[in-house]
Amino acid sequence: MSPHVRLVPAALLVWAVALSGLLWSWLAAVLIGTCACLVGAVALRKGWCERSCALALAVVAPVAAGSIGLRVQQSESHPARAAANRGESVVLRAELSDRPRGLRSEGFAGRPGGVQSVIVRADVDSIELEGVTIRGGGEVLLVAPASGWLNLLPGQEITARGVLAPPRSGELTVAVLRVRGPPLRTGQAPVWQRAAEALRSGLREAATTLDPEPAGLLPALVVGDTAEVSSRVEDEFRTAGLAHLLAVSGANLAILCGAVLLLLRIFRIGPKGCAAGASVALVGFVILAGPEPSVLRAAVMGAVALLALVLGRERSALPALAATVIVLVLYDPALGVAPGFALSVVATAALVLLSPRWAAGLRDRGVPIGLAEALAVPMAASLVTAPLVVAISGRISLVSVVANLLAAPVVAPATVLGVLAAVVAPVHHGAARVLVELSGPEVSWLIAVGRKASEVPGGSVAWIEGWRGGLLLTVVLLVAYGLLKARRTRTLLAAVLVGAVLVLVPTQVVAPGWPPAGWSAVACDVGQGDAVVLATAEPGRAVLVDTGPDPAPVASCLRRLGIRRIPLLVLSHLHADHIGGLVAVLADRSVGAVAIGPSHEPGWAWEEVRRRTQAAGVELVELTAGQRLEWPGLALEVLGPKGEPASAEDENTAINDSSLVLRARTAAGRVLLTGDIELAGQAALLGGHVDLAAEVLKVPHHGSRFSAPEFLAAVRPRVALVSVGAGNRYGHPNGPVIDALTRRGALVLRTDRDGDTAVLHGDGGPLVVRSKR
Numbered sequence: 014m015s016p017h018v019r020l021v022p023a024a025l026l027v028w029a030v031a032l033s034g035l036l037w038s039w040l041a042a043v044l045i046g047t048c049a050c051l052v053g054a055v056a057l058r059k060g061w062c063e064r065s066c067a068l069a070l071a072v073v074a075p076v077a078a079g080s081i082g083l084r085v086q087q088s089e090s091h092p093a094r095a096a097a098n099r100g101e102s103v104v105l106r107a108e109l110s111d112r113p114r115g116l117r118s119e120g121f122a123g124r125p126g127g128v129q130s131v132i133v134r135a136d137v138d139s140i141e142l143e144g145v146t147i148r149g150g151g152e153v154l155l156v157a158p159a160s161g162w163l164n165l166l167p168g169q170e171i172t173a174r175g176v177l178a179p180p181r182s183g184e185l186t187v188a189v190l191r192v193r194g195p196p197l198r199t200g201q202a203p204v205w206q207r208a209a210e211a212l213r214s215g216l217r218e219a220a221t222t223l224d225p226e227p228a229g230l231l232p233a234l235v236v237g238d239t240a241e242v243s244s245r246v247e248d249e250f251r252t253a254g255l256a257h258l259l260a261v262s263g264a265n266l267a268i269l270c271g272a273v274l275l276l277l278r279i280f281r282i283g284p285k286g287c288a289a290g291a292s293v294a295l296v297g298f299v300i301l302a303g304p305e306p307s308v309l310r311a312a313v314m315g316a317v318a319l320l321a322l323v324l325g326r327e328r329s330a331l332p333a334l335a336a337t338v339i340v341l342v343l344y345d346p347a348l349g350v351a352p353g354f355a356l357s358v359v360a361t362a363a364l365v366l367l368s369p370r371w372a373a374g375l376r377d378r379g380v381p382i383g384l385a386e387a388l389a390v391p392m393a394a395s396l397v398t399a400p401l402v403v404a405i406s407g408r409i410s411l412v413s414v415v416a417n418l419l420a421a422p423v424v425a426p427a428t429v430l431g432v433l434a435a436v437v438a439p440v441h442h443g444a445a446r447v448l449v450e451l452s453g454p455e456v457s458w459l460i461a462v463g464r465k466a467s468e469v470p471g472g473s474v475a476w477i478e479g480w481r482g483g484l485l486l487t488v489v490l491l492v493a494y495g496l497l498k499a500r501r502t503r504t505l506l507a508a509v510l511v512g513a514v515l516v517l518v519p520t521q522v523v524a525p526g527w528p529p530a531g532w533s534a535v536a537c538d539v540g541q542g543d544a545v546v547l548a549t550a551e552p553g554r555a556v557l558v559d560t561g562p563d564p565a566p567v568a569s570c571l572r573r574l575g576i577r578r579i580p581l582l583v584l585s586h587l588h589a590d591h592i593g594g595l596v597a598v599l600a601d602r603s604v605g606a607v608a609i610g611p612s613h614e615p616g617w618a619w620e621e622v623r624r625r626t627q628a629a630g631v632e633l634v635e636l637t638a639g640q641r642l643e644w645p646g647l648a649l650e651v652l653g654p655k656g657e658p659a660s661a662e663d664e665n666t667a668i669n670d671s672s673l674v675l676r677a678r679t680a681a682g683r684v685l686l687t688g689d690i691e692l693a694g695q696a697a698l699l700g701g702h703v704d705l706a707a708e709v710l711k712v713p714h715h716g717s718r719f720s721a722p723e724f725l726a727a728v729r730p731r732v733a734l735v736s737v738g739a740g741n742r743y744g745h746p747n748g749p750v751i752d753a754l755t756r757r758g759a760l761v762l763r764t765d766r767d768g769d770t771a772v773l774h775g776d777g778g779p780l781v782v783r784s785k786r
Contacts, residue, residue, distance in 0.1 A: 046078020254413020
């Protein structure tokens with residue numbers, strides 16, 4: 014056995030002990046550790062392998078069994094576990110162990126989307142339960158409202174009242190505490206935490222000189238602060254295989270330390286001075302990003318990668334990486350089941366072991382050295398981490414290697430400039446803004462790469478989720494690697510790949526079945542919200558009614574339909590699930606005007622619509638009943654609302670009933686768009702003797718139970734479109750409403766099951782085509 018792998022069995026053993034303990038029980042951890050110790054002892058005595066390897070296994074195994082088994086047993090038997098199973102209300106005193114992380118939620122009705130709550134881990138000092146104080150440590154996970162919690166820092170002592178709940182399996186946390194209000198008391202954070210937060214806030218403030226999307230991405234790229242990253246950018250980066258850029262990783266530290274080493278070498282500083290400078294940079298970055306477990310893990314991984322790259326001895330990194338795994342997992346056994354830890358270890362191993370060899374192979378085939386290294390790094394990292402990514406997400410990104418290759422040249426300068434801006438901001442805000450401006454083109458390039466890569470047809474494909482999917486992809490990659498290595502099968506594999514491309518590209522990209530030719534209206538699958546596209550006679554030009562709850566889905570739908578110009582964007586009413594995608598439409602398409610109804614409630618939504626349209630230079634107009642608008646091939650009649658507009662005191666139901674009701678005359682027939690009108694709004698239309706007849710009905714309020722039979726009878730639709738999110742918690746669509754439509758002869762289609770749904774002209778009436786077939 015090579016001396017460079019002598020610690021690898023011990024590292025894998027520690028990892029296996031942690032996995033078994035957390036996923037099964039502490040007894041499993043002790044049993045596996047004990048068996049491994051015996052194997053190591055026998056191997057040492059029989060000489061089955063190198064002495065140092067067997068010795069490491071024999072020594073590390075009992076330490077892992079005892080340490081990890083004890084930690085898991087203490088967590089399982091903690092008094093708070095029993096209280097959590099009963100859902101007890103308690104008062105908790107604890108010290109925060111990391112920064113609160115915002116949980117982004119989609120908006121719905123009058124509730125805006127965004128970060129409404131946070132999760133944060135804390136080390137328990139005491140738990141007060143029915144007058145009894147429980148001490149003894151342990152870690153809890155707090156779920157709390159963003160207000161009062163989002164700006165807290167690690168190291169702060171807090172007192173909070175909440176309800177205990179059981180933790181998820183596979184975690185060392187003794188309980189989850191659900192808190193409804195702000196902390197009862199808070200202590201002061203350590204001075205280094207306050208200093209780090211001052212630097213981070215300085216970077217966030219300086220970044221506001223950029224456009225909103227780059228301004229949100231720069232802090233995420235530099236210090237992993239994703240608070241201002243738009244959900245659209247997150248989705249696009251995930252699809253493109255660039256999501257690792259949104260978290261602090263070993264790459265951040267390698268870039269920063271590499272820049273410091275380069276600078277020191279320019280000034281001809283000796284090896285000891287270079288090592289000291291890089292160490293200072295590493296410690297400083299840990300303080301800047303926050304000395305949380307994920308950052309400390311990244312620091313160790315970055316140091317290992319940097320060591321190998323600086324010394325030019327990739328083999329020396331393997332023992333260091335194995336030792337790192339042993340130390341970190343023994344220190345925090347929860348890392349054994351953390352996806353981020355596994356990705357860090359595997360990616361670092363690929364960086365220091367595979368990429369140099371692959372780069373050398375490319376150089377031997379005539380590829381320039383710089384290009385060879387640029388190709389080898391993303392290829393190695395993407396391929397080796399692919400099984401883990403698939404196990405987590407259930408999708409394979411086919412564009413990740415190219416996307417990472419295009420992104421790689423700008424990541425380093427953007428990171429270095431961002432760090433410099435954070436350091437300079439407290440001293441001179443103007444200088445920090447200049448540095449941010451210099452990083453602007455690089456960050457904008459990353460957004461453009463992620464956006465274009467995510468738009469590639471078939472850029473990601475579905476795969477089996479979970480460990481089975483990861484294992485299957487591992488087998489596929491190993492078989493493919495074996496076939497490539499063998500000369501006899503290399504040609505056969507190449508022929509299979511070419512054949513697959515020749516078959517899949519024409520069917521999935523060149524001549525896809527979506528959108529169908531001659532479509533008149535499309536209900537976009539935007540989740541729990543509305544977005545309906547009405548075609549004009551001019552290709553690429555359509556009217557859009559509502560934008561859904563989130564920017565990414567409506568942008569994707571318009572892209573698939575090939576819509577570039579929107580003469581009118583109608584917001585039926587100002588609830589979050591109808592206006593959430595407005596920013597993406599205004600940014601990506603040519604919009605002639607944005608139309609709203611007579612209601613300007615809720616106030617926060619009205620201000621947001623007004624601000625975004627003004628910033629985009631788009632006119633904001635108001636539609637009223639009786640108006641008629643026309644374009645080639647399309648006419649819109651405004652039928653409602655008939656009642657008084659909702660006021661600030663009104664509830665969501667009144668705002669729903671103030672929705673604009675439109676009837677579109679299209680080549681496929683009449684399409685009635687009803688917003689979210691409920692019983693009162695429907696009654697007002699019926700009482701006003703409005704002609705509601707239409708071949709196609711966009712069912713009101715996502716198919717809620719508030720649809721009157723008389724209203725459905727007046728419409729008499731042949732096709733009923735329900736825009737609804739999969740697994741929504743509102744019970745939409747309502748079964749009796751769907752049954753009533755079906756009994757009247759309507760074909761009911763749901764976006765959660767059918768995807769984007771198109772209506773087009775047919776000889777016997779409207780035809781429908783579903784994107785999910």
